[in-house]
Amino acid sequence: MEGILDRLKDTFDPYYMESFFGPLSLYGGFFVGTLLGIILQKGRLCKYDIVSGMFRLQDFTFFRVGTPLLMVGMILIYFFKDLGAIELYIPDTVPLAQLIGGVIFGSGLAIAGYCPAIAAGALGEGNLDAIPAGVGIIIGSVLYAEFYHETTLDMVIGYINLGRVTFQDIFLIFNHWFFIIPFVFMCLMFLIGISMYDEFLRFSFFTVGKIFCIFKSLDNKKCEKGKRVRR
Amino acid sequence: MFYLGRRSWWPILCGIGFAVVELLSFMISQRPLGAARGYTVIGSIVEYVLTPEHAKNVSYWDIYEPYIEWTIASVAGVIFGSFLSSISSGEFRIKMVPDMWRFSKGSSWVKRWVWALIGGILVGFGARMALGCTLGMLISGVIQLAPAGFIFMMSLWMGGMMTTGVFYHIKTITLKRG
Numbered sequence: 001m002e003g004i005l006d007r008l009k010d011t012f013d014p015y016y017m018e019s020f021f022g023p024l025s026l027y028g029g030f031f032v033g034t035l036l037g038i039i040l041q042k043g044r045l046c047k048y049d050i051v052s053g054m055f056r057l058q059d060f061t062f063f064r065v066g067t068p069l070l071m072v073g074m075i076l077i078y079f080f081k082d083l084g085a086i087e088l089y090i091p092d093t094v095p096l097a098q099l100i101g102g103v104i105f106g107s108g109l110a111i112a113g114y115c116p117a118i119a120a121g122a123l124g125e126g127n128l129d130a131i132p133a134g135v136g137i138i139i140g141s142v143l144y145a146e147f148y149h150e151t152t153l154d155m156v157i158g159y160i161n162l163g164r165v166t167f168q169d170i171f172l173i174f175n176h177w178f179f180i181i182p183f184v185f186m187c188l189m190f191l192i193g194i195s196m197y198d199e200f201l202r203f204s205f206f207t208v209g210k211i212f213c214i215f216k217s218l219d220n221k222k223c224e225k226g227k228r229v230r231r
Numbered sequence: 232m233f234y235l236g237r238r239s240w241w242p243i244l245c246g247i248g249f250a251v252v253e254l255l256s257f258m259i260s261q262r263p264l265g266a267a268r269g270y271t272v273i274g275s276i277v278e279y280v281l282t283p284e285h286a287k288n289v290s291y292w293d294i295y296e297p298y299i300e301w302t303i304a305s306v307a308g309v310i311f312g313s314f315l316s317s318i319s320s321g322e323f324r325i326k327m328v329p330d331m332w333r334f335s336k337g338s339s340w341v342k343r344w345v346w347a348l349i350g351g352i353l354v355g356f357g358a359r360m361a362l363g364c365t366l367g368m369l370i371s372g373v374i375q376l377a378p379a380g381f382i383f384m385m386s387l388w389m390g391g392m393m394t395t396g397v398f399y400h401i402k403t404i405t406l407k408r409g
Contacts, residue, residue, distance in 0.1 A: 007280045013298050021259055028260045029301040033308020035252045036264065040309065041316035042237070043245035048329035049408070055395040056403050061242060066370075068246030069253075073374040076254045086257040091363060091372050093379040098361045098368075102383045105357030105364070106390025111398055112350025113329070116364045117266040119351075120306045124313030126325045132344045134270070136351020141271040142278060143352065144359035145291035166376045179376055191243075205408045212406060 037121055046121030048113035048129070055110050058205070060198040067194070071187040078176050093162040100157065112136065235319045253374060260301060263375070265367030266309070267358040269302035271295050335402040357390075 020027045040046050043065045053059025080086045109115055114122055114133040122130040148154055167179050234240075240248075256264050272295050278286045279297035286292055317323040327340040336342060358364040361383055363372070369387065372380020395403060 004280055007283060011276050011279065011297050011299055016298070016300060021261075023260050023262045024301060025260065026299070026301065026304040029304030030308040030311075032252060032256045032259060032264070033305030034312035034315070035255065035308075036249075036305070037309040037312020037314075038235070038316045039245055039248045039252060039312075041313040041322075042240045043242060043249070044239045045245075046313060049331045052329075052331055052395070053408060055391045056399070056405070058404065059408050064242035065246045065249065068243045069249045069370065070373055072247050073250035073253050073370070074376070076250055077257065077374050078376075080254065080257070086254075087261065088375050089257075089262050089371075090375050090377050091368060091379045093377060093382070094362065095378075095382055098379055098382045099386045101357045101359075101361030102386025103357075103390035103393075104353055105361060105383075106387040106392075107394035108350045108353025108355075108357055109365075109387070110350075110391045110394040112347045112354060113332075114347070114351070115266075115354060115366075116270055116358065117264075117306075117309060117366045120266065120309040121313040124310040124315075125317045126323050127329065128325060128327055129329070129340075129343050129347045132348040133351040133354070136348040136353075137267070137270045137355035137358070138274045138277070139348075140352040140355020140357075141267070141359050142274040144356050145271075145274070145289055145295075148356075148360075149289075149291040162378075165378065167378060168376065170378065176376060195242075202408065205406075209407060 036117070037124060040118065040121040041125060046114075046118045046125055046127075048122070048127065051109065051113045051115070051118065058201060060194050060201070063194045064191070064198060067187050067191040071184045074180050074183065078180060090164040090166055093165055094158050095160055095162070096157050108140075235316065236321075238320050238322060250374075253370070262301070263367065263371035264305070265302055265363065265371065266306055267355070267364035267367055268295070269306040270355060271359065272297070272300060272303055330407065331405055334405045334407070335399050361386075 016024050016026050019025055020031075022028065044050060044061055045065060050059055050061050054062045077086070077088070081088060105115075112119075112133045114130055116134075116137055119130045119133045119137065123134065166176075168174055168176055173179070253264055256262065275286070275292045275295045276297045276299070278289070278292070286297070314323070328338055328343045332343055336346075354364075358368075361368055362379070363369075363383070365387070368383050369380050372383065374380075
């Protein structure tokens with residue numbers, strides 16, 4: 001028991017608490033995380049119904065938040081990079097691992113309904129089934145470290161590793177605005193279409209709910225009033 | 232402050248706010264947002280605390296050292312921020328089983344928790360394999376124009392759609408929306 005407490009103390013390094021800025025600071029992480037949690041909750045993103053509804057093709061809130069996020073974020077990040085205020089941190093591209101890993105991740109997302117950030121948000125909102133999902137994510141990463149990392153299969157899948165590349169490096173066009181401007185226009189068209197379709201779906205689900213309500217009330221059952229979400 | 236009391240914001244405004252948070256993360260902490268790393272480090276800490284001899288031999292924990300660090304703080308921040316927001320709009324409610332799951336798979340909470348655990352294991356394993364989760368790989372990758380993010384986005388869709396069709400069968404379509 002003594003040993004466990006000592007080792008628990010070892011995991012905390014007071015150096016991480018010294019400043020607000022920097023990639024290690026705990027205060028900075030907590031501040032950014034709090035803002036992110038507020039945005040996730042206000043966008044109605046941290047709910048099982050929304051994540052699962054995206055895969056059931058009946059709720060496109062995710063696209064309506066995600067498309068402006070991608071286009072505005074892309075413009076902001078590259079604009080501030082050109083000004084020299086920030087430095088990019090580009091992830092490794094390992095095509096086969098990301099294909100297979102993405103399929104596994106997606107199937108887990110369809111079953112559990114929570115991705116890592118959203119599980120935390122859902123727990124804050126009071127959905128208790130986010131606890132087993134979070135525990136499952138920890139177990140999954142421990143399983144990866146114990147039984148999969150640096151096995152032969154991992155070596156084979158990770159053999160094609162392009163390193164930290166972007167599209168500019170692959171297509172040898174070194175002005176990133178040539179990629180950003182077409183992407184933003186594409187996103188704009190997609191956003192208009194998906195918003196109209198989502199509003200149509202909202203209206204039709206509301207109408208179908210009303211009609212079923214009438215049928216239920218014929219059986220002398222109390223019908224709950226259809227609540228429209230206020231925006 | 233009265234704006235925090237609203238139940239939800241306009242989705243486009245939320246998206247722009249999300250992008251600004253991502254930019255703030257780059258400016259304050261010099262790194263993109265990410266959540267899956269936090270869970271992995273928690274796993275590393277648990278293994279270090281319980282079985283320190285065994286944890287030394289696992290080479291993966293050299294990359295993810297057992298120290299409480301930025302991503303754990305940000306995951307705690309997400310829980311706190313979501314709690315703050317849902318309390319101020321009066322939406323906070325303790326729920327065991329989500330509504331849509333109740334329609335598709337019945338209202339037993341044990342079944343829901345077991346499936347959530349299995350799904351969570353798949354999510355954790357997939358996130359480690361793809362080197363990031365939706366936040367750290369998809370959003371941060373696509374924003375920085377890395378092909379990794381686009382590949383991950385595509386394959387996540389394939390996996391999610393296939394599993395939804397197989398797992399929920401005929402009850403994929405529900406009468407109510409979230």
